[in-house]
Amino acid sequence: MHQVTPPKKVTAAKTLLQVSGIHLQEAGSWVLQDISFSQEKRQKIAIAGETGSGKSTLLQTIAGLVQPSSGEVRFAQKRVKGPQEHLIPGHPGIVYLSQQFELPRFLRVEQVLQYANKLGPGEAENLYEVCRITHLLPKRTEHLSGGERQRIALARLLLSGPQLLLLDEPFSNLDMVHKNILKAVIRDISESLQITCILISHDPQDTLAWADEILVMQAGKVIQRGTPEQIYRQPVNVYTAGLFGDYNLLPSTKAKVLTENPGIKEKEKNMLIRPESFKIVSAVGRGLAAKVKKVSFFGSYYLLEVALLGLTIKVKTEARDFKKGNIIFISVDPEAVWFI
Numbered sequence: 001m002h003q004v005t006p007p008k009k010v011t012a013a014k015t016l017l018q019v020s021g022i023h024l025q026e027a028g029s030w031v032l033q034d035i036s037f038s039q040e041k042r043q044k045i046a047i048a049g050e051t052g053s054g055k056s057t058l059l060q061t062i063a064g065l066v067q068p069s070s071g072e073v074r075f076a077q078k079r080v081k082g083p084q085e086h087l088i089p090g091h092p093g094i095v096y097l098s099q100q101f102e103l104p105r106f107l108r109v110e111q112v113l114q115y116a117n118k119l120g121p122g123e124a125e126n127l128y129e130v131c132r133i134t135h136l137l138p139k140r141t142e143h144l145s146g147g148e149r150q151r152i153a154l155a156r157l158l159l160s161g162p163q164l165l166l167l168d169e170p171f172s173n174l175d176m177v178h179k180n181i182l183k184a185v186i187r188d189i190s191e192s193l194q195i196t197c198i199l200i201s202h203d204p205q206d207t208l209a210w211a212d213e214i215l216v217m218q219a220g221k222v223i224q225r226g227t228p229e230q231i232y233r234q235p236v237n238v239y240t241a242g243l244f245g246d247y248n249l250l251p252s253t254k255a256k257v258l259t260e261n262p263g264i265k266e267k268e269k270n271m272l273i274r275p276e277s278f279k280i281v282s283a284v285g286r287g288l289a290a291k292v293k294k295v296s297f298f299g300s301y302y303l304l305e306v307a308l309l310g311l312t313i314k315v316k317t318e319a320r321d322f323k324k325g326n327i328i329f330i331s332v333d334p335e336a337v338w339f340i
Ligand SMILES: Nc1ncnc2c1ncn2[C@@H]1O[C@H](COP(=O)(O)OP(=O)(O)OP(=O)(O)O)[C@@H](O)[C@H]1O
Pocket: 026, 027, 031, 049, 050, 051, 052, 053, 054, 055, 056, 057, 058
């Protein structure tokens, strides 16, 4: 099996956020169930999960915008009060960038930001640089693109000087150019402004390379927590596996043929193999024969669908030599197999 780095131990002194036993019931059903985790200062946590799994509600609960039915959120060792305990919901140290952020219309960007500014001289200008919005300051808010509006909404939140930034699907609805700008902004918010972040995203490309730790949610529960490598290579179930990319699932009966490969032990469980873990080998006898049924081009790689052991298996390759109908020989590295 793969060697993966265990998540870092969180020590009390470094802990910024402590979420303990959060439950939330709405309209008779559980939206959040027994959620507990902690976050160190500057630790980057991503939350993944299907639509409706409770990700946004969890972030809103952390921000003090939703009252949990039970459990508590502690931020910098103090309990975060919910909206039923506060006249103005929220916590001054925590900001939440919603998917439905709003900006006042018919104002110049610099006016909008001026009203929100609680930072010292020079700090706001630095923040505008980090958010890549300095050139937008003289523009009017109704003359901005969606990506620009979002970076201004983000800067406006950060002008209050928070320690924790909660980002709810910030990359949805962005084209590749604006997405890459926002990725650089989020990296700099963490590195130069030293603000701790939690980020929700559907897209594994947004979270795997960024996060120190990923929480996977399903039906209001955290079902897996680990480093990006653990989550990707050792998913607890097919739900987690599917959130982070394509996979092949071979039933144990079929897997027996592949287990002839020295190094792969036969187990009763199904075998999960990512498409990039198959190797296409040249010689007969060094791999199993498979017939190419379909070739799809994805820019940096091709995805082959091949018939193997009566199943359709997905194989990723950078080579452009394969066509429908070809017979290829494939093998798998024992290190890349995960039993599920
Ligand atoms: N105030 C509420 N009353 C009733 N149901 C609610 C309330 N808030 C959330 N829910 C339900 O809880 C579930 C989780 O919603 P939530 O928006 O947190 O999920 P999500 O994982 O963020 O989904 P998405 O990715 O679509 O934003 C949904 O089924 C939602 O309808």
